[in-house]
Amino acid sequence: MDEPPHISLRDEEEPPPVLGTWRRLYAAIALYLLLLIVLFYLFTVTFNGAR
Amino acid sequence: MRTLDWAVLVGSLVSIVLYGLYKGRGSSTVASYLLANKTMPWWAMGLSIMATQTSAITFIGTTGQAYVDGMRFVQFYFGLPLAMIVVSAVSVPFFHRAGVYTAYEFLEKRFDSKTRTLTSIVFLIQRGLSVGVSLSAPAVVMSVLLGWSDRKTILIMGGLVIIYTVFGGIKAVTWTDVQQMTIMFLGLATALTMAIVSLPKGVSFRDALYLAGASGKLNAVDLSFDWNTRYNLWSGLIGGMFLALSYFGCDQSQVQRYLTGKSIRHSRISLMFNAVVKVPMQFFILLTGALVFVFFLFEQPPMLFNRAERERVESTDEYRAAEQRYEQTFAERRRAAAALIASRDAAARRQYLSSLKDLETARAAGIDVVRRVTGTEYNDTNYIFLTFVTRYLPEGLVGVVMAAVFAAAMGSIAGELNSLATASVMDIYRRHIKRQGGDAHYLVVSRVATGFWGLYAMIFAIFVTRLGSLIEAVNLVGSLFYGSVLGVFVLAFGVKRANGNGAVSGLLAGLATVAWLSRNTGISFLWYNVAACVVVVVVGILVSGLRPASGGPGTVEVK
Numbered sequence: 001m002d003e004p005p006h007i008s009l010r011d012e013e014e015p016p017p018v019l020g021t022w023r024r025l026y027a028a029i030a031l032y033l034l035l036l037i038v039l040f041y042l043f044t045v046t047f048n049g050a051r
Numbered sequence: 052m053r054t055l056d057w058a059v060l061v062g063s064l065v066s067i068v069l070y071g072l073y074k075g076r077g078s079s080t081v082a083s084y085l086l087a088n089k090t091m092p093w094w095a096m097g098l099s100i101m102a103t104q105t106s107a108i109t110f111i112g113t114t115g116q117a118y119v120d121g122m123r124f125v126q127f128y129f130g131l132p133l134a135m136i137v138v139s140a141v142s143v144p145f146f147h148r149a150g151v152y153t154a155y156e157f158l159e160k161r162f163d164s165k166t167r168t169l170t171s172i173v174f175l176i177q178r179g180l181s182v183g184v185s186l187s188a189p190a191v192v193m194s195v196l197l198g199w200s201d202r203k204t205i206l207i208m209g210g211l212v213i214i215y216t217v218f219g220g221i222k223a224v225t226w227t228d229v230q231q232m233t234i235m236f237l238g239l240a241t242a243l244t245m246a247i248v249s250l251p252k253g254v255s256f257r258d259a260l261y262l263a264g265a266s267g268k269l270n271a272v273d274l275s276f277d278w279n280t281r282y283n284l285w286s287g288l289i290g291g292m293f294l295a296l297s298y299f300g301c302d303q304s305q306v307q308r309y310l311t312g313k314s315i316r317h318s319r320i321s322l323m324f325n326a327v328v329k330v331p332m333q334f335f336i337l338l339t340g341a342l343v344f345v346f347f348l349f350e351q352p353p354m355l356f357n358r359a360e361r362e363r364v365e366s367t368d369e370y371r372a373a374e375q376r377y378e379q380t381f382a383e384r385r386r387a388a389a390a391l392i393a394s395r396d397a398a399a400r401r402q403y404l405s406s407l408k409d410l411e412t413a414r415a416a417g418i419d420v421v422r423r424v425t426g427t428e429y430n431d432t433n434y435i436f437l438t439f440v441t442r443y444l445p446e447g448l449v450g451v452v453m454a455a456v457f458a459a460a461m462g463s464i465a466g467e468l469n470s471l472a473t474a475s476v477m478d479i480y481r482r483h484i485k486r487q488g489g490d491a492h493y494l495v496v497s498r499v500a501t502g503f504w505g506l507y508a509m510i511f512a513i514f515v516t517r518l519g520s521l522i523e524a525v526n527l528v529g530s531l532f533y534g535s536v537l538g539v540f541v542l543a544f545g546v547k548r549a550n551g552n553g554a555v556s557g558l559l560a561g562l563a564t565v566a567w568l569s570r571n572t573g574i575s576f577l578w579y580n581v582a583a584c585v586v587v588v589v590v591g592i593l594v595s596g597l598r599p600a601s602g603g604p605g606t607v608e609v610k
Contacts (some may be wrong), residue, residue, distance in 0.1 A: 002536050004310075014316040022319065024135045028535045033132045036330055037284070040125065040271040047264030047472050048121075048271070 052197065052441065054447055059450025063234055064457060067227050068215050074226035075219010081493045084220035085473050086311050093317040095229050097324035100308045101160070102228035104298070104329075105235065107189030113333065114242070114436035114549040117340025118347075121270040123282045123403055125337050127577070129332045131291025131299075132363045135326035138300040139319040141544055146306060147315050152477040154306040154540075157440060161543045163551035164482070170536055170560060171478035174303055175471060177532045182467040182504070183511030191516055192433045193453075195359045196441055201516045205509055207365045208460055213505035216465045217498050221311055222467045229579045231458035238455020241448050242440065243335055246342035249443055258392045259345040265391065265400060268341040271334070278574045290577025297533035297580055301540045304470035343439045348388040351381050354417040356434035373416040380410045455599030464508065472500035531569060534580030535561030538587020546592060554594030557587035 016025045053059070093100075098561040116124050149157045155174065159167035190204040197204070217224045250259050263269050273282070274281040280286065299305045299322070312318030353379045355361040364370045384406040391403040421429045440452045474495050488496075538561050542549040561583040568579055 004082055004089065004152060014314065016316070016323070017320065022140065025323065026140065029132050029136055029323060032327065033129065033330070037129060037272065039272070040334065044270060044272045048259050048267060048269040 052453070053182050053446045054452030055447040056453065060454050060457065063450075063454035064211060067135040067230055067458065067461060068211050070217055070230055071215025071223035072228040075215060075223030077217075078220040078222055079494070081152075081490050082495060083222070084494055084497055085469075085477075087115075087220075087222045087225065089311060090313050091225055091317070092313065092319035093324065095225050096308055096312055096318065096321035096541070097328075098232040099225040099228035099462075099466070100299075100305060100321060100325050101329065101332075102232045102235070102459075102462030103304055103308060104463070105232075105459050106185050106463040107192075107456050108185075108335070108433065109496075110235065110238075110456055111189070111192060111436050112344060112433045115432035115434070117268060117337040118344045118435045119343065119432050121268040122334070122341055123270045123273055124329070125271050125334050126273065126282045126284055126287030127161040127291050128333050129284065129287035131295040131329050132326035133288070133292045134295035134299055135241075135322045137296060139322045140554040142300045142306075142540070143309060143318045143322070144315055145544060146310060147312075147318065151310070153303050153474050154301055155303070155474065155478050158539065158543055158554070159482075162549075162554050166539065166551045166554045166558075167478060169555055171303075171474050171537055171563075172303075173532050173536055173558075174474055175479075177302060177505070178302070178467055178471055178474075178477040179504075182464060182471065182508045183515045185463050185467060186508050187512035187515040188433070189456060190512060193436060193456065195357060195434065196437050196523065198413065198588060199231065202513055204563035205388045205512045205516070208457065209464070209505060209509040209512065211460050212464045212468065213502060216468050216505065217501045220497070220501075221307065221469055224469045225308070225311060227465065228462050234337070234451075234458040235455045236461075238452045238458075239332075239336060239339070241444075241451050241455075242436070243339045243342070244341050245444050246346060250342075254345070254392065255351065259342055261395070262345050262348060262388055262392060263341040265403060266344065268344055271337075278578065281577070285417060286575050286577045290575065290581055293580035293584055294533060296512035296576060297537035297584075301536045302470075302533075303474050304466050307473055308466070338390070340436065343436060344441065346443075349385055351378070352435075353438065354414055355421065355429075356438045358430070358434075360421050364420050367420060367424065369423075370417060370420045373420055373491045374415065377410070377413040377417060380406065380413045382577045384410045386606060426583065468501055468504045468508065471504040472497055475504075476500050478479050531565045531579065532562065534583030535587050537580065538584040538591065541584060541588050542591045542595075546588070546595075549591050549595045553591035553593070554587075557589075557591030560590040562588035 016022055019025045019028055073186065080088075082088050113124065118206075146154065148156055148220070149160050153158045153171065154169045155171040186200070186205055186209055190201055190208060193199070194201045194204045200206075215227060247256055247259075250256070254262075260269065273280070275283055276285050277283065309318040309321055312321065354374055365374075373438070381429050387399070387403040387406040392401045393399075436458070437452075438545055441449055444452065476493060480496060480500075481493060483494075535558050539558050541552045542554050543559065563581045564586045565579045568574065568582060569576070
């Protein structure tokens with residue numbers, strides 16, 4: 001039976017489409033999550049239980 | 052549903068099947084049938100990952116949950132982007148480098164055969180339980196709304212999925228997932244827009260947010276920490292991350308999606324796409340539910356959203372009395388809501404909150420009648436959103452939303468069938484029953500296995516619908532395995548000295564820990580995965596030190 005098609009290990013070094021390195025992209029995603037949580041928190045304190 | 056709605060729904064379903072058959076043609080080898088020859092672009096994988104995770108119940112249940120419980124469920128997804136980063140950085144290169152068909156095959160290369168077999172069997176049990184629920188839960192709801200029998204809905208949904216999944220394998224599954232996600236996004240946008248434009252004259256979007264907030268429905272973030280609270284920031288970030296790590300990093304139904312990537316880069320981008328899109332998408336689904344709640348402040352909803360259950364009790368005197376009381380309290384609540392947005396003062400607010408409580412009490416009396424007459428528990432959360440859709444959306448748009456619900460069900464079921472077939476053929480049949488077959492033989496067996504799991508899902512779904520409220524219990528049993536399997540992969544990726552004996556002992560200890568926690572404590576289920584993973588890793592390290600494996604180290608080097 002055929003083995004799964006091979007992927008070159010050099011692929012691991014291929015950069016992401018933005019920000020140059022994967023490390024930077026991961027940091028940007030983490031910051032994005034933080035931003036979402038802050039926005040959702042502001043949404044909660046602004047509207048939930050609004051007086 | 053009117054003629055145009057049926058035309059939209061039937062047209063969508065037929066187009067999904069035809070598109071699946073078209074895109075799945077040429078799957079003539081095992082590698083193309085199970086891994087699409089690793090040719091998939093990131094955006095197709097990204098949408099497929101999302102479609103597999105988004106079941107019909109995610110779609111209709113989440114909106115209902117916001118209606119009943121507010122938006123706090125969004126916190127469940129906070130750990131997902133973090134998990135995506137870890138899976139992208141760690142798991143994706145390991146799996147691609149190992150050249151495997153299943154995540155569990157990797158464990159044989161790293162540890163030994165028994166670890167692969169045991170984890171694969173755990174997956175088959177877990178996913179085998181959930182595929183029946185994935186089919187039966189939406190079928191029960193759709194049956195009530197479409198006026199079909201449960202069995203007919205299950206056979207139509209399941210039968211359509213089986214046609215293109217058996218024929219076209221993962222290519223058909225992935226490309227139809229892309230189409231299904233497009234339909235789902237369209238359905239979501241339609242529902243959200245209609246929830247806003249359906250607000251009565253004189254109630255602005257800002258008024259709607261004010262009323263939803265005053266009703267406690269916009270509780271998106273809860274900073275308090277409590278082990279027993281199901282959804283707060285901390286259980287979402289930590290527990291949710293562990294759950295997402297288990298699901299996206301160790302569950303074949305997800306791993307197989309990104310194993311089809313044309314490169315490691317494409318697989319990684321597909322995960323980052325999900326990291327960016329998933330949380331806002333859930334936020335807007337929940338917001339739709341909160342706005343439906345506001346809509347029903349001014350438009351009287353049925354006391355019981357499940358029409359089938361309502362019809363069983365509505366001729367009783369007790370129910371009529373409860374409904375009369377419900378109608379009176381609804382009128383009071385509508386007046387109080389209108390007064391609150393007009394004045395926004397403390398007295399109006401107190402009056403509104405009091406009327407909310409009165410209406411809940413009146414509805415509880417109706418629910419109590421159902422419980423006493425039928426002798427079963429009653430929960431109509433999954434019927435709320437579709438009641439809004441079928442009663443108040445214009446002709447054509449009802450069909451769009453119904454098509455989105457069917458698409459959500461079909462996308463998740465197709466992914467599950469495909470992965471169940473892959474694990475049973477590659478980890479069990481090829482590994483333990485027939486090791487020297489040709490490619491054509493395994494291709495036929497893979498198609499037969501897909502068909503088998505499809506038939507099993509339909510039969511199990513028909514059986515499960517008779518369990519009523521036990522459906523949730525079946526689903527819960529499936530979710531208890533996640534953290535333990537994650538622990539085995541943590542040992543594989545991160546602990547050089549770990550061996551197969553340690554991994555299997557740890558897995559068994561983790562499963563026992565979760566069984567004990569679920570029976571003896573009240574802590575939120577999101578923490579089970581954290582506890583199980585930690586137990587597996589600790590026991591795994593200890594046993595690996597005490598009982599080194601006799602077969603020598605695995606063939607996959609841990610860097």
